[in-house]
Amino acid sequence: MSLGDIKGMLQDRQWRGALPALLVMGRLFGLVAFGVLALWVKMDDKLIATVIAAVVLFTMARIGWSFLRA
DSSP: OOHHHHHHHHHTTOHHHHHHHHHHHHHHHHHHHHHHHHHHHHOSOHHHHHHHHHHHHHHHHHHHHHHHHO
């Protein structure tokens, strides 16, 4: 299922078909955000941890932007 398919389902108000994919995407985003924050807190070298967090959060923002544009 592509992002365009999910967005088309949402535009057609077919919530039951789109909801499982949206829940999976939301859980994945939450898990990645928690993981990068936990990594940042635990790492001793905050510069490298900040770079890793910035790359991960930038990637998540690009995925979200692509979903909105699809």
